[in-house]
Amino acid sequence: MNTNTYKYISQINSPQDLKKYSENELPAICEELRQFIIDVVSMYGGHLGASLGTVELTVALHYLFDTPKDLIVWDVGHQAYGHKILTGRRDSFHTNRRYQGISGFPKREESPYDAFGTGHSSTSISAALGMAVANENTDRYHIAVIGDGAMTAGMVYEALNNAGAKRFKHVNLLIILNDNGMSIDPNIGALHEYLQKEGAIQQNNLFKALQIPYIGKINGHNLPVLLETLRKTKENKGVQLLHIQTVKGKGYHVAEDDQVTWHAPTTFNKVTGKIRKTQMTVPTPPKYQDVFGETLVELAQQNLRIVGVTPAMLSGSSMRLLMQTFPERTFDVGIAEQHAVTFSAGLATQGKLPFCNIYSTFMQRAYDQVIHDVCVQKLRVIFCLDRAGLVGADGATHHGVFDLAYFRCLPNMIVSAPMNEIELRNLLYTSQLDIAALQDKAFSIRYPRGNGVVLDWRVPFEAVPIGKGRQVVEGEKIAILSIGHIGNHALKACSLLKEKDIFPSLYDMRFVKPLDEALLHQVFAKYKFIFTIEDGCLHGGFGSAIAEFMLDNQYFKPLIRIGIPDHFIEQGEMQELYEECGLTAEKIAQRVEQSYNLLRVN
Numbered sequence: 397m398n399t400n401t402y403k404y405i406s407q408i409n410s411p412q413d414l415k416k417y418s419e420n421e422l423p424a425i426c427e428e429l430r431q432f433i434i435d436v437v438s439m440y441g442g443h444l445g446a447s448l449g450t451v452e453l454t455v456a457l458h459y460l461f462d463t464p465k466d467l468i469v470w471d472v473g474h475q476a477y478g479h480k481i482l483t484g485r486r487d488s489f490h491t492n493r494r495y496q497g498i499s500g501f502p503k504r505e506e507s508p509y510d511a512f513g514t515g516h517s518s519t520s521i522s523a524a525l526g527m528a529v530a531n532e533n534t535d536r537y538h539i540a541v542i543g544d545g546a547m548t549a550g551m552v553y554e555a556l557n558n559a560g561a562k563r564f565k566h567v568n569l570l571i572i573l574n575d576n577g578m579s580i581d582p583n584i585g586a587l588h589e590y591l592q593k594e595g596a597i598q599q600n601n602l603f604k605a606l607q608i609p610y611i612g613k614i615n616g617h618n619l620p621v622l623l624e625t626l627r628k629t630k631e632n633k634g635v636q637l638l639h640i641q642t643v644k645g646k647g648y649h650v651a652e653d654d655q656v657t658w659h660a661p662t663t664f665n666k667v668t669g670k671i672r673k674t675q676m677t678v679p680t681p682p683k684y685q686d687v688f689g690e691t692l693v694e695l696a697q698q699n700l701r702i703v704g705v706t707p708a709m710l711s712g713s714s715m716r717l718l719m720q721t722f723p724e725r726t727f728d729v730g731i732a733e734q735h736a737v738t739f740s741a742g743l744a745t746q747g748k749l750p751f752c753n754i755y756s757t758f759m760q761r762a763y764d765q766v767i768h769d770v771c772v773q774k775l776r777v778i779f780c781l782d783r784a785g786l787v788g789a790d791g792a793t794h795h796g797v798f799d800l801a802y803f804r805c806l807p808n809m810i811v812s813a814p815m816n817e818i819e820l821r822n823l824l825y826t827s828q829l830d831i832a833a834l835q836d837k838a839f840s841i842r843y844p845r846g847n848g849v850v851l852d853w854r855v856p857f858e859a860v861p862i863g864k865g866r867q868v869v870e871g872e873k874i875a876i877l878s879i880g881h882i883g884n885h886a887l888k889a890c891s892l893l894k895e896k897d898i899f900p901s902l903y904d905m906r907f908v909k910p911l912d913e914a915l916l917h918q919v920f921a922k923y924k925f926i927f928t929i930e931d932g933c934l935h936g937g938f939g940s941a942i943a944e945f946m947l948d949n950q951y952f953k954p955l956i957r958i959g960i961p962d963h964f965i966e967q968g969e970m971q972e973l974y975e976e977c978g979l980t981a982e983k984i985a986q987r988v989e990q991s992y993n994l995l996r997v998n
């Protein structure tokens with residue numbers, strides 16, 4: 397990317413370079429930084445709105461503080477593009493979120509300026525407080541930049557409770573509350589309502605009540621005011637909170653006007669502000685999210701016990717459709733996964749049927765709530781685990797690859813994954829049926845980000861027998877057992893192998909818990925070689941479940957498990973990541989062919 401047209405940005409390779417400019421030149425630098433972010437994101441996509449909203453803050457912080465000696469923790473980290481560009485990553489910024497490029501979030505191993513790795517929200521105050529306590533007897537500053545959306549999570553209040561205690565009075569921690577009134581969707585809840593009311597904040601200040609000095613609210617785009625206020629906070633030291641008001645998408649009118657769409661656009665024409673849509677020459681199957689959203693509305697129309705719960709992912713999960721149809725039965729609880737689960741549990745105790753939709757990666761946060769508040773108490777909560785499997789550009793923090801492992805070990809939990817949209821629809825339908833197999837059980841349904849494989853998916857509902865798999869391809873010698881959407885790669889692998897006169901059977905197991913043991917007995921009795929395919933972690937997931945079955949039943953067959961290896965997979969196009977993990981149809985076919993050749997030799 398040629399940066400020569402950028403008079404200032406092209407000369408700034410570190411915050412030390414930024415400090416060479418006079419304060420009068422900072423607005424021009426902000427303007428360039430904003431244009432540079434728009435330029436690059438328009439070509440490659442990314443988290444635009446939040447990063448445009450923090451341009452002035454980013455410049456002010458790096459201008460006044462001595463980074464990386466002073467530590468900045470960016471909550472979520474999706475607003476840190478300006479920070480990346482000013483801290484030596486201008487020339488690699490075009491690789492943002494791309495395979496083998498820089499991460500879309502701060503990452504410790506990427507730069508000494510990235511004091512803490514983020515991606516999941518609401519960790520910044522805890523992390524920065526830890527740093528500040530560790531550096532108590534030094535002159536270092538510690539800054540947590542946190543959005544109003546991230547402020548809705550419980551962890552924030554655990555951190556504030558700790559930070560406000562007298563014991564930490566002399567610890568150097570500046571919390572900057574970046575309030576733009578938005579989460580991904582408009583922010584909701586009592587805290588949001590409170591933050592909107594200037595008078596209430598001044599008279600009855602929540603942070604002061606927790607013994608944390610409060611400064612604000614100030615205009616976070618007014619550089620002189622921002623600089624002056626930050627200078628004062630430097631003098632005050634101690635734990636303090638600065639409340640700034642900003643606009644998500646600031647400086648790019650389309651992004652300001654439609655903040656939800658521009659939270660994380662794909663590529664767009666920066667002049668017209670038109671987001672590029674891939675022109676399809678053939679009809680495309682729907683996204684799993686659309687199938688989920690539409691089906692939930694359909695089911696809710698028939699079953700009045702159904703309610704929907706989402707922790708701040710109303711648009712991403714398509715629960716927006718339920719909200720539009722049944723607002724009184726839909727609950728966006730803010731970024732609050734733990735609460736979402738226990739709130740659902742509470743609803744279930746009173747006879748409601750909560751469909752609690754949480755991205756697989758964010759469900760990690762609510763694990764104890766799933767065990768203690770749902771499974772131990774034998775409550776019927778339907779967990780819809782969206783973004784299960786690899787997610788692409790968001791990378792290591794966001795891949796949903798652990799859920800099969802972390803859910804299948806729980807008593808009173810049914811673990812399922814549809815291979816296509818019709819299966820998703822039928823599993824959603826089945827999960828709310830009043831049948832004995834579902835009594836006292838939570839039901840999880842995992843499905844990936846993006847498109848499925850079936851065009852005509854609006855078919856009449858059919859109940860799925862609990863714990864029953866199905867044969868998809870009939871073959872010989874080799875059996876491939878798959879779970880979920882990734883089974884389509886195995887299906888394609890079977891077609892590729894056919895051309896080589898290799899005919900494996902393919903089974904879509906549909907459930908990891910309960911396992912279809914009757915089917916597995918048949919499989920282990922019949923085939924010489926067994927493969928398992930999953931887009932979840934290899935340790936403890938679906939393949940492990942099959943290995944346990946094999947051992948418990950004393951079958952001694954070669955078993956090859958294909959899935960996500962035991963390291964964190966970074967960002968990239970899905971195809972690139974599948975390649976890396978050996979999960980493309982071609983790679984699966986190669987592995988099966990190798991085994992087949994072994995069989996021939998022996």
Ligand SMILES: Cc1ncc(C[n+]2csc(CCOP(=O)(O)OP(=O)(O)O)c2C)c(N)n1
Nearest residue numbers: 446515516517543544545546578579580708
């Ligand atoms: C634990 C967790 N839940 C959900 C998300 C998804 N998410 C990413 S950004 C975001 C909105 C954050 O709002 P805010 O902190 O106010 O930042 P803004 O985008 O407004 O700048 C959400 C819900 C996440 N990253 N982490």
Ligand SMILES: CC(=O)[C@@H](O)[C@H](O)COP(=O)(O)O
Nearest residue numbers: 472474515660712783790845
């Ligand atoms: C930063 C963050 O956590 C979200 O913005 C996330 O990137 C959304 O992912 P989807 O685009 O898959 O909804």
Ligand SMILES: [Mg+2]
Nearest residue numbers: 543544545578
């Ligand atoms: Mg916000």
